[in-house]
Amino acid sequence: MVTPWLAPVVWEGTFNPNLLDSIYKLKNIRIAATVFAVGKYTIFLKNFLETAEQHFFVGFQVHVYVFTDRPLDVPQVKMSAGRQLTVRSVPNSQRWQEISARRMELIQKLIEDNLHSYADYIFCLDVDSQFHGRWGTESLGGLVGVIHPGYYRDDRSRFPYERRPESRAYVAPGEGDFYYCGGAFGGTLEEVHLLTKTCHTNFIDDAKEGIEAAWQEESHLNRYMWINKPSKVLSPEYLWQDFKPRNPEVHLVRFSGVIKNYAAIRPNV
Ligand SMILES: CC(=O)N[C@H]1[C@@H](OP(=O)(O)OP(=O)(O)OC[C@H]2O[C@@H](n3ccc(=O)[nH]c3=O)[C@H](O)[C@@H]2O)O[C@H](CO)[C@H](O)[C@@H]1O
Numbered sequence: 591m592v593t594p595w596l597a598p599v600v601w602e603g604t605f606n607p608n609l610l611d612s613i614y615k616l617k618n619i620r621i622a623a624t625v626f627a628v629g630k631y632t633i634f635l636k637n638f639l640e641t642a643e644q645h646f647f648v649g650f651q652v653h654v655y656v657f658t659d660r661p662l663d664v665p666q667v668k669m670s671a672g673r674q675l676t677v678r679s680v681p682n683s684q685r686w687q688e689i690s691a692r693r694m695e696l697i698q699k700l701i702e703d704n705l706h707s708y709a710d711y712i713f714c715l716d717v718d719s720q721f722h723g724r725w726g727t728e729s730l731g732g733l734v735g736v737i738h739p740g741y742y743r744d745d746r747s748r749f750p751y752e753r754r755p756e757s758r759a760y761v762a763p764g765e766g767d768f769y770y771c772g773g774a775f776g777g778t779l780e781e782v783h784l785l786t787k788t789c790h791t792n793f794i795d796d797a798k799e800g801i802e803a804a805w806q807e808e809s810h811l812n813r814y815m816w817i818n819k820p821s822k823v824l825s826p827e828y829l830w831q832d833f834k835p836r837n838p839e840v841h842l843v844r845f846s847g848v849i850k851n852y853a854a855i856r857p858n859v
């Protein structure tokens with residue numbers, strides 16, 4: 591399955607994992623993953639990190655970057671050889687929208703701080719989630735988006751894009767390819783640097799004019815990926831939601847958002 595611009599759409603059964611792994615083993619690739627756990631969201635880290643050990647790029651060099659305001663709450667999770675974790679301190683915030691959106695700026699800075707010495711590819715993931723199945727070399731590409739599980743069966747007119755033309759995240763009626771997740775995206779350092787920098791700048795410029803896009807950085811990411819088509823698109827297998835029963839076309843849930851009580855864990859409602 592491919593998009594109209596000939597990017598693969600990755601579903602179970604469309605690739606040979608062993609063949610792909612053998613190709614990328616020769617290249618000695620290094621993968622970075624970012625995950626933010628600010629305020630009470632540190633409770634999600636243990637399960638996220640433990641399941642990543644079981645399913646995320648097993649057998650490859652992986653460097654997980656945890657961004658948190660509570661470094662003492664980062665659990666000790668045993669990591670296999672070739673895998674490591676770095677904790678980066680970030681300030682807290684009283685608004686979840688700001689915590690979520692600020693990720694773009696902090697990922698941009700991480701890449702600028704010489705990440706090239708440590709990684710070739712990067713994936714940026716929500717912490718309130720867990721791995722259930724393989725997420726590996728089949729997901730690699732220049733710019734990689736994940737189709738949101740809540741909208742993949744819908745017509746684009748139903749996608750929750752930002753619809754106010756004043757916003758830099760605006761997507762006009764009739765435009766847009768997929769509705770992509772804010773909770774998982776990635777690609778090469780160069781592509782993700784450009785994405786995060788653009789989304790961050792547009793978010794700030796919107797804020798100066800008193801406008802916040804409907805789904806914060808997710809809206810900006812969707813605008814970005816409409817203009818700059820991803821070179822690989824991951825199916826909703828790569829970010830399902832635990833509260834949703836598995837649809838028949840989804841043979842394998844690889845990664846999913848856990849069920850959470852928003853009121854209990856977010857700083858604001
Ligand atoms: C599955 C998916 O695509 N989820 C997106 C969605 O809602 P979600 O409901 O999944 O958002 P969320 O509450 O998980 O927040 C996004 C992420 O921000 C971090 N965080 C948030 C609040 C907080 O107090 N502390 C903290 O660390 C944490 O890494 C979390 O995973 O919409 C958000 C934008 O509004 C983001 O685009 C999310 O990625």
Ligand SMILES: [Mn+2]
Binds near residue numbers: 717718847
């Ligand atoms: Mn989430």
